Amino acid sequence: MGRQLSKDENNPLNTLDDWEDNILERYPDPSTNEKKKEEFRNYEDSERVETVKEFYRLNHKYQTYDFVCEKENEFLKFNQKEMSLWDAVDFLNTLVDDSDPDIELDQLQHLLQTSEAIRADGHPDWFVLTGFLHDMGKVLCLFGEPQWAVVGDTFPVGCAFSDKIVYPEFFQENPDAENEKYKHKYGVYKENCGLDHVKMSWGHDEYLYQIMKDYLPEPALYMIRYHSFYAQHRENAYDYLLNEKDREMFEWVRKFNPYDLYSKAPVPPDANALKPYYEDLVAKYLPEKLRF
Numbered sequence: 001m002g003r004q005l006s007k008d009e010n011n012p013l014n015t016l017d018d019w020e021d022n023i024l025e026r027y028p029d030p031s032t033n034e035k036k037k038e039e040f041r042n043y044e045d046s047e048r049v050e051t052v053k054e055f056y057r058l059n060h061k062y063q064t065y066d067f068v069c070e071k072e073n074e075f076l077k078f079n080q081k082e083m084s085l086w087d088a089v090d091f092l093n094t095l096v097d098d099s100d101p102d103i104e105l106d107q108l109q110h111l112l113q114t115s116e117a118i119r120a121d122g123h124p125d126w127f128v129l130t131g132f133l134h135d136m137g138k139v140l141c142l143f144g145e146p147q148w149a150v151v152g153d154t155f156p157v158g159c160a161f162s163d164k165i166v167y168p169e170f171f172q173e174n175p176d177a178e179n180e181k182y183k184h185k186y187g188v189y190k191e192n193c194g195l196d197h198v199k200m201s202w203g204h205d206e207y208l209y210q211i212m213k214d215y216l217p218e219p220a221l222y223m224i225r226y227h228s229f230y231a232q233h234r235e236n237a238y239d240y241l242l243n244e245k246d247r248e249m250f251e252w253v254r255k256f257n258p259y260d261l262y263s264k265a266p267v268p269p270d271a272n273a274l275k276p277y278y279e280d281l282v283a284k285y286l287p288e289k290l291r292f
């Protein structure tokens with residue numbers, strides 16, 4: 001049985017997919033025809049727009065520098081659960097949103113669609129694996145974390161918030177926006193210091209990166225860590241914090257993004273048929289047990 005996430009003030013979204021649908025709305029598939037885009041917009045013109053907006057309001061209000069430090073202290077001890085990647089997939093799949101579970105693709109299907117699209121384009125196996133596991137950090141929801149601390153566009157904390165981030169006006173509610181230490185362009189950072197020195201808002205990206213960092217090649221780790229950093233990989237809003245290596249590696253993040261956003265296949269992937277291939281792939285790169 002899936003666990004129902006209670007829809008309360010902390011969790012305004014009916015489904016985590018509403019955030020991803022909002023991204024699609026902002027960055028539509030260039031190959032999708034105009035009629036489809038039109039249909040999509042009509043669908044969005046509803047109560048959903050308001051819940052997504054409320055979700056961003058909470059996200060932008062509460063994701064402060066101190067909040068990120070707190071979450072790092074809490075979750076980077078990795079003392080929540082020890083699981084194989086497969087246990088984690090099953091665990092993540094118990095995440096059922098308030099919306100009709102029959103309509104929504106489950107988490108595994110999103111992962112398989114992403115990874116299968118990567119595989120079909122002939123990319124290296126570690127890239128396929130990255131597609132397959134990139135959202136596993138969403139298990140944070142199952143540890144009781146609010147939606148706004150699991151998903152949502154990510155952005156640097158500890159320096160000025162860019163107006164290229166979706167709904168920038170909501171940062172007025174974030175105390176860091178008034179804090180002398182954090183409110184200036186560079187904040188606590190130095191020009192081109194490199195993203196490894198920059199704290200990002202807390203969510204499924206950073207969490208999974210920290211779990212995977214010893215096991216996957218560097219481009220894979222960048223894809224995992226920055227896949228929701230739209231303000232950079234789509235808008236280049238934080239060029240002044242990136243170093244040369246980041247710039248090089250962001251080419252991979254950009255290569256990954258369309259597979260994440262635009263890989264919804266008309267026929268859902270056959271998880272059982274695909275399992276042996278992914279079992280081998282997981283065994284090639286990852287240890288038997290992972291600490292979450």
Ligand SMILES: [Fe+2]
Pocket residue numbers: 134135204227228
């Ligand atoms: Fe994601």
Ligand SMILES: [Fe+2]
Pocket residue numbers: 110134135260
């Ligand atoms: Fe995803």
